[in-house]
Amino acid sequence: MRRLLIAGNWKMNAVRRSAVELAAAVAAQAPAESTAVDVMVAPPFPYLLPVGEALGGSRVLLAAQDVWHEPPGAFTGEVAVEMLRDVGCREVIIGHSERRHVVGETDSRINRKVVASLHGGLDVVLCVGELLEEREAGRTEAVLDQQLSAGLDGVSADQMARVILAYEPVWAIGTGKVATPDQAQSAQAHLRKRLTERYNSGTAEATQILYGGSVKPDNARELLELPDVDGALIGGASLKAESFLPIVEHAVEVTRRRG
Numbered sequence: 001m002r003r004l005l006i007a008g009n010w011k012m013n014a015v016r017r018s019a020v021e022l023a024a025a026v027a028a029q030a031p032a033e034s035t036a037v038d039v040m041v042a043p044p045f046p047y048l049l050p051v052g053e054a055l056g057g058s059r060v061l062l063a064a065q066d067v068w069h070e071p072p073g074a075f076t077g078e079v080a081v082e083m084l085r086d087v088g089c090r091e092v093i094i095g096h097s098e099r100r101h102v103v104g105e106t107d108s109r110i111n112r113k114v115v116a117s118l119h120g121g122l123d124v125v126l127c128v129g130e131l132l133e134e135r136e137a138g139r140t141e142a143v144l145d146q147q148l149s150a151g152l153d154g155v156s157a158d159q160m161a162r163v164i165l166a167y168e169p170v171w172a173i174g175t176g177k178v179a180t181p182d183q184a185q186s187a188q189a190h191l192r193k194r195l196t197e198r199y200n201s202g203t204a205e206a207t208q209i210l211y212g213g214s215v216k217p218d219n220a221r222e223l224l225e226l227p228d229v230d231g232a233l234i235g236g237a238s239l240k241a242e243s244f245l246p247i248v249e250h251a252v253e254v255t256r257r258r259g
């Protein structure tokens with residue numbers, strides 16, 4: 001049975017003080033080791049260190065929101081894999097829709113980041129997802145196929161043990177318009193089917209696939225109950241302990257009921 005991961009992507013939000021307070025609150029309520037639920041937070045780069053300290057020895061994982069794919073050198077404004085590891089990150093989010101569609105990152109750039117992160121010892125959360133016009137044109141699966149195969153180019157079945165996927169329909173991110181359970185389940189099952197074809201059924205069954213896009217305490221449970229949803233990547237609702245922790249609680253209940 002796959003574990004559930006509840007991941008907070010803080011995006012470009014918080015100041016040092018609020019970041020530390022939120023991290024401390026999340027750490028204090030993190031589910032016990034005996035549950036099948038993991039929790040992750042991804043603060044902005046400047047707050048990785050103080051947030052890492054506030055997480056202390058808790059089980060909450062520290063992730064970065066992005067990374068650069070070259071070793072340290074002349075890349076003004078960028079942050080290298082080994083720097084993220086040095087400040088305590090174990091994971092990095094790559095290919096988030098805001099990186100793809102606001103910053104303009106291509107599949108090949110995203111792939112270089114995935115490969116460099118895995119090579120340098122960071123685990124990866126690779127985001128994929130279609131735009132509204134792509135869904136309306138019936139191209140959702142084609143878009144996911146392209147992002148998946150380009151993003152995972154050169155990634156071996158063994159390395160997939162260190163990759164988490166996040167299906168995030170772009171039209172659902174920050175819009176309050178969550179995917180229906182059918183839409184989420186069908187896209188996530190499609191991704192798993194592609195992992196079976198690309199690798200093997202063992203790898204596909206073991207890979208966690210998160211859903212992201214307007215996940216809130218009041219819609220989290222029905223999403224987390226879906227067979228191919230292995231957790232959530234949460235933006236807006238991850239910025240306050242009062243909205244993030246109830247989602248963690250839903251995840252714990254879902255895994256308890258599964259036994």
Ligand code: PGA
Binds near residue numbers: 172212214236
């Ligand atoms: P949202 O963001 O929860 O605010 O929709 C999700 C994400 O971008 O990961």
